[in-house]
Amino acid sequence: MILYDPGLNMVYKAYGIMLPISPSRADRIMDFLEQAAVLETPGVGPVYTVAEALDFLGEPRASDEALENAVISREDLERVHQKEFIATLYEDGPDPGGLVQALLNAWELIDDQGRLNRYEPDKAMKPLQELFRMVRAQVGGTYLAARLALSAGATTGTPPFCYYLGGGMHHARYDSGAGFCLLNDIMIAARKLHAENRVNLIWVVDVDAHKGCGTAELVCFAREKGDLGVHTNDPTGGTAGHVKSRDILNLSIHMARGWPLDAETLSTAQPGRAPRVPGDVEIPIEQGAEADYISGLARGLHRLEALSGGVKPDLVLVVDGADPYEHDGLLSSGLLKLTLEQCVQRDRLIYDYLQERNIPSAWIMAGGYGERAWEPGAHFLGILGLRMDADNQ
Ligand SMILES: [Zn+2]
Numbered sequence: 415m416i417l418y419d420p421g422l423n424m425v426y427k428a429y430g431i432m433l434p435i436s437p438s439r440a441d442r443i444m445d446f447l448e449q450a451a452v453l454e455t456p457g458v459g460p461v462y463t464v465a466e467a468l469d470f471l472g473e474p475r476a477s478d479e480a481l482e483n484a485v486i487s488r489e490d491l492e493r494v495h496q497k498e499f500i501a502t503l504y505e506d507g508p509d510p511g512g513l514v515q516a517l518l519n520a521w522e523l524i525d526d527q528g529r530l531n532r533y534e535p536d537k538a539m540k541p542l543q544e545l546f547r548m549v550r551a552q553v554g555g556t557y558l559a560a561r562l563a564l565s566a567g568a569t570t571g572t573p574p575f576c577y578y579l580g581g582g583m584h585h586a587r588y589d590s591g592a593g594f595c596l597l598n599d600i601m602i603a604a605r606k607l608h609a610e611n612r613v614n615l616i617w618v619v620d621v622d623a624h625k626g627c628g629t630a631e632l633v634c635f636a637r638e639k640g641d642l643g644v645h646t647n648d649p650t651g652g653t654a655g656h657v658k659s660r661d662i663l664n665l666s667i668h669m670a671r672g673w674p675l676d677a678e679t680l681s682t683a684q685p686g687r688a689p690r691v692p693g694d695v696e697i698p699i700e701q702g703a704e705a706d707y708i709s710g711l712a713r714g715l716h717r718l719e720a721l722s723g724g725v726k727p728d729l730v731l732v733v734d735g736a737d738p739y740e741h742d743g744l745l746s747s748g749l750l751k752l753t754l755e756q757c758v759q760r761d762r763l764i765y766d767y768l769q770e771r772n773i774p775s776a777w778i779m780a781g782g783y784g785e786r787a788w789e790p791g792a793h794f795l796g797i798l799g800l801r802m803d804a805d806n807q
Contacts (some may be wrong), residue, residue, distance in 0.1 A: 452799025520591025582780025743784020
């Protein structure tokens with residue numbers, strides 16, 4: 415299944431934000447799959463918009479049908495993020511002008527010297543504040559993709575798999591946005607599914623070039639508050655840790671250096687926190703060590719399995735960043751350069767690992783910059799479709 419809604423495409427230029435993020439990335443993936451004639455292949459297709467996904471799931475549509483309100487409530491955001499931070503975003507907290515500042519922070523639009531950074535407000539066609547609505551709509555997409563993946567196997571007999579052409583805001587932290595991420599859609603979706611008693615153990619498998627630092631921090635906070643089960647984190651992977659029934663175990667394979675690991679702190683209200691809050695399984699890849707990537711990822715998946723102590727996850731959220739790709743257009747992802755073939759191998763490894771174990775997975779697009787960011791996702795899904803087609807004949 416694919417979740418694709420043109421209404422969710424982020425057009426940053428419309429807000430005066432000059433990032434090398436192509437608004438047509440999702441469209442180009444869809445064009446590629448259409449040309450490869452795989453959109454009808456069960457397992458890749460069918461393709462749902464947000465409204466169609468809600469219909470398929472039997473969920474009522476919100477009366478105003480606005481994408482940002484269709485799925486995610488304020489309570490869903492407050493379950494994961496600091497309440498004061500969310501009040502700032504809704505502009506009803508003690509800091510009424512704080513929304514714009516929070517957005518400027520999240521997209522790093524002002525540098526240390528107070529100068530504009532990649533931001534040309536005179537070219538904006540929309541107010542910056544509107545970004546908050548778009549981000550909430552994107553969060554809803556991640557949640558829906560998870561619901562579709564959970565439903566797919568049970569109701570349609572197709573693989574329990576959904577690829578969402580959006581989402582992946584893994585740097586968003588407890589009390590602030592960071593790294594182009596305002597809200598952590600991965601954690602919001604996961605914790606909403608917990609609250610609705612749909613799943614217990616969730617894995618997050620994050621293969622974006624940058625460490626999933628916001629997710630690691632939020633998992634850590636949720637465990638400290640007792641919202642998630644405790645387990646022993648055995649870095650050797652030799653002895654299985656103990657996992658309580660409701661938990662989120664996270665794996666991140668990422669550049670060993672550079673952003674965000676070299677940022678001292680991104681969190682003002684929690685100065686003790688830094689982007690180096692350890693995840694459950696971390697696989698740092700040094701510059702030039704791309705040949706070790708696939709074997710490291712395979713070992714990482716087995717370590718997640720060991721930490722799960724024999725419990726099969728009910729759902730895996732795959733943060734499928736395209737920015738490890740050698741042709742990525744963002745300077746800060748340049749320390750990891752996988753070929754297109756390695757990117758596809760990476761995704762196939764995860765896909766096959768989960769399908770062999772019949773574990774539902776929702777994939778979210780995450781990082782990917784410049785004109786060629788569509789290529790890894792498109793080729794993964796294209797090859798998957800061709801393989802399914804061959805299997806069915
Ligand atoms: Zn990234």
